[in-house]
Amino acid sequence: MALRDTSPPEGAGPVPTRTAPLDPTGRARLLAGEHHDPHAVLGAHPVPGGVVFRALRPFARAVSVVVDGAPVPLASEGDGFFSVVLPLDAVPAYTLRVAYDGPEQETHDPYRFLPALGELDLHLVREGRHEQLWTALGAQPMTHQGVTGTRFTVWAPNARGVRVTGDFCCWDGTAFPMRSMGASGVWELFLPGIGEGTRYKFEITSRHGGRFLKADPMARRAEVPPDTASIVHVSRYEWGDADWLAHRGQVPVHEAPFSVYEVHLPSWRPGLTYRELAEELPAYVRELGFTHVEFMPVAHHPFSGSWGYQITGFYAPTARLGSPDDLKFLIDALHREGIGVIMDWVPAHFPKDDWALARFDGDPLYEPGDERRAEHPDWGTFEFDFGRTEVRNFLVANATYWCEEFHIDGLRVDAVASMLYLDYSRDSGQWSPNVFGGREDLDAVAFLQEMNATVYRRNPGVVTIAEESTAWDGVTRPTDGGGLGFGLKWNMGWMHDSLQYMSHEPVHRKYHHHEMTFAMVYAYSENYVLPISHDEVVHGKQALVSKMPGDWWQQRANHRAYLGFMWSHPGKQLLFMGQEFAQGAEWSEAHGPDWWLLDPAYGAEADHRGVRDLVRDLNALYRATPALWQRDTDPAGFRWVACDAAEDNVYAFLRFAADGAPLLAVSNFSPVVRHDYALPVGDEVTAWQEVLNTDAARYGGGDVTCPDPVKPEDGRIRLTLPPLATVWLAPAV
Template sequence: MSTPSPAPLPVEQELLAAVAQGRHYAPHDVLGAHPHPDGTAVTYRVLRPLAGTVEVVRAGDGVRVELEHEHDGVFVGVAPIPAAAGVSAGDYRVHVAYPVGEDGALGDVEEQDDPYRHLPTVGELDLHLIAEGRHERLWEALGARVRRSDDGAAVGTSFAVWAPNARAVRVVGDHNGWSGRVQAMRSLGASGVWELFVPGVGHGTRYKYEILGVDGHWRQKADPLARWTEVPPATASRVWDSEYTFRDREWMQRRAQTDPHEQPLSVYEVHLGSWRPGLGYRELAEQLVEYVTWLGFTHVEFLPPAEHPFGGSWGYQVTGFYAPTSRFGTPDEFKHLVDALHAAGIGVIVDWVPAHFPKDEFALGRFDGSCVYEHPDPRRGEHPDWGTYVFDYGRPQVRNFLVANALYWLEEFHIDGLRVDAVASMLYLDYSRNEGEWEPNVHGGNHNLEAIAFLREVNTTAYRTHPGIHMIAEESTAFEGVSAPVDAGGLGFGKKWNMGWMHDTLAYLGEDPVNRSWHHGQWTFSMVYAYSENYVLPLSHDEVVHGKGSLLTKIPGDRSVQLATLRAYFAYMWAHPGKKLLFMGGEYAQPSEWSEGDGLDWGASWAPEHRGVQLTMRELNRQYGQTPALWSADHTPDGFTWLEKDAAQENLLAFVRHAAAGHDDGRDLVCLTHLSGVERQGYRLGVPSAGQWEIVLDTSDAALAGRAEDAAAQDALLAQRSMSTVTAEDTPWHGQDHSVVVNVPALTTLWLRPRCGTM
């Protein structure tokens, strides 16, 4: 008489129904292999809706178990516990056949691995760090990661997502016909993390998470840590398995040993989609690299490259914080672009947007039906100007999401710096809010203490883990200590955009030369506060859009006056204390206002007079990089001396830049900028030393002014150019013991340096 097979382990009908429908928080408790308490048998349950036959085949001993349909696509069967040593009850495969055709005949048997036989892919240490908000490599725990299973028997993708208030979470995608019920994720305790390893899923698979919120509604959401996405307007996440190997070891080693404050920094700001429309990352790695190398900028800065659904936001409304936009190629192709820039000796800064995020239904907003990433109080959680959500900086996991995101760009893409957007909106609770629309902090003030703590943490962590990088704040107020160290009470940024300098000097340029004397203070005021922060002087994209016109058209007068003024202004800017940033198109004085939909007006750059501005910028960068006086002491008063700051009637100023101690070429550089419409003959200028002084730059030079028939003639003029030399006289002037006499053309900047060997 044969022994009857034991009955399957019982499961309550309500629980079985929830698992069958993919709405249970712990599907692994029911599905998979479950040994019986008496140690004699194991129950196998698998979920295969619409299957005709289902069989489990154990890998180690070949035991086969035909499963019976139990409830709504759940099949169950029992097998003896493996008798052979080393055979695991949990190492099995599912053989399934589905009905095909109208007569219900079964198709071929398919062998499938079962997600519910695998152990969690997020470890206890990961969960502990996530709960504390201290997981600096969060992207290695959450998101979609191609990997081999713990037993080594399967290759697939582990999915993990933080959704602390969800009732259930499912993976949907190409691999399961976007049917979420068959791949419900398990909740990993109180961590708020949901996880599932799906065998057979690999690189390129499109997916989302289907989340059952506390309100009882299902939502399809893109992965917050997706490292690749569909090309907008499509919104699915994609599994990414990088195959790229960087070739920039020397660059990275040199960067780590470099003090970024005492190096030249001239930045070419680029909107990837409109620099030359139609180019992808690979084409940019050739054309953009060649162009920036020719111009001589030390760095490029990309407007936010993270994925964003609306191109008109220029990237400032991010939905995929961990994914380079797919508009221009894959993440590995973006790496190739960075690598190519490094190979050319050009650093890469990206705009980073932790201040807010859009309300798109597929993205972070109300992620699990509740306020997960955004602050729950609308007075702190919504931005009135931009119609976006504001991050809850006081929540450890949200802070962790952002800190790790900063590190992700620095680590995975070898980015050399982050320019943090809209810092002012983060610092103040009453930013763009009227009385009654904001809530004071615990001290009764208007500072967002949680955001301040976050900024300090991200800066401290970024500099600790990636020495030599740049952390730059776009901050438009007088908040103290933006670029001061955290241990000195500052925010810990390395640099801050000098918005005041930009607005004041552009306003000065906007005046007719005959009226500029009344506005002279706008031109000189920047030196009153020049060393209150470590400044970058920006002429950014914000100044050439939305009806503001181009840099060129801000200047009154005919085209020749506009071009001459702009050349002189650029040379003044490159000599002024502070690092430099110029938005694309400005380098050749694009006449039209920038539009992200139209691209740059490259045709204008071919005209000799516009090419002259371009050549001026090239010459400025060349001399800037070779002249320590222009960058080695940017952030200390020791690097600057006024010669003439009160010549308002003459529309003229002059100053000396000094090199920091220890540089081989410690020669001073004298800058004289004259923005009057009349020439000044025989102008006496104080200089700090005797001997011969060379006029190393004259922005009215014929080649730079475009007084040539074509580019070839212009290049010939440049090649034939020789520097004028003047001899310092023992005539004290401008507070110096010596002086020179120079002729100063209208609307011109002159740079003078001691001739080598005459210091």
């Protein structure tokens, strides 16, 4: 590097000519965290007479610039500013040596690097079309211009300035202001030497002058609550489920067996980590025969009592149970056992924690600016601004992130109804109609359509499932036909009506007979899942078995009969943990299922094991019987045999496979044995054989069974129906 006006002594570096104090305005903006382009004033820049080197290092006692191995001290200008002008022809390669109280530290200067985020990424962010947004925003360890470090990027378009802070700078971000990347609203800074495990936040100065710390919305790892910092993460997990991924989508989900075990991971076996759960959960789910497990939300949430439904870190798994790679280990273990993994996903709202998404850059950003639309009236949270392209991008990319990075097989989307309607839980005057004068949230509709279309296009074999409690038309209709594009929808109507019926004493059930038949009026309007979820066994609603009337024997009999009815009804099944063995107490996230009820040493209550055995047999027969799942969405796959036997509390129907193979399901919801009960099944089958009876002694029933084949006469068969029981019959072999 040629010098201008001096010849330094042998072995010495360039001779400084002068300092170059920063102008008062730029100096004040940097100290206030309000500078939009710190790279323009910090670092090295040509000036008349040479190159100026300027650093902002608060609390440093000395800073030197090292050129060609020779250090040259920078002069202190107060407030942490240091500068020197060297008589150089051009900006050289250099490092900084910074001395605090201890020995000097040599480091690369963050302000000598070009942006580490490309123009294509910025364009896609601006357009709201970055389908892998997590690769562009957040903390990304990388090698940039030959130097290893971490690129920090954050979207904060209303901010006056943004700085990175963390444990690497004692949480004083003064030295690390970020640069604005223009109209994209993105701020960027590459920090050399910063790597995996670093805790960090963004220090934002709003346009109103406020300054506050925010966790990274795109963080892929977070601290265990109550700590709130984001953590730089590098995934090192090597997947072993390639065969699972290659075959999971071979049969469309609505034409395949689909039986779901819903789990709250922190309380399924309290105290277990992700990796410890991997040693127990896959084997348990496989033994019971469920095809899928559904995790209640595992994204980062600060309050355990929210069960994961108030998320502050949409891209980070909860750290309570381990690292992101530990969660991948659990999912991989489930896949190796042939079990699909569905995850609850919560794009409807987010909490107001001041360190998270709420008013992220000092103004409404992720939430709407209209206060009437920003507040979710039921949960004390903010709703997302679905009309903003960058917010939609944040959520759409998040949906595919879980599928691509964590190999999730399905997303159950929470609270869809609250997104679809502008007047959801709002009184007159608290909402404004859409441009057509209606109550539909057109932006939310567009978001859901975009999310579904993107997830299905990018992730073959994945299914999306809507928790939608209204009669919105076309929830599972493809987006190109004007539908929302979900694969399945929770049948909340069936759940409500059937549980209402089961709660009545048998003597009163005849007056509510239609509550068990009405679902067939609309059964083929959508692709349905029949959900007995966590929502039905908390907040005073009682556990499933405790909803049933009668003494303990009758409660269990009702419980078993109901499960038999549910597994044979058109639609897929979902059962929440604890209900598979008739837990009598409501679920509590503090202690989870009452596993002790299954202990053989418990004695008199060992009948809980019978209910668990029934669920295992239901799943085994279900998976082996195409009539129960192959034509779930085809009216030709179902025929009533007895739908009007209200006086008897009896329901009977036939299910048919694609090849016409039938299964007959009969439920007697009366506590009396019905002898010689006639059912018109036709003459197509020469003899029927009982294949399942929820009253069997091994399940805890009275063992009123029919071991011999039954032949129809004049198109009718005559059965002895056990009390409070469901019986399945198949053609005798």
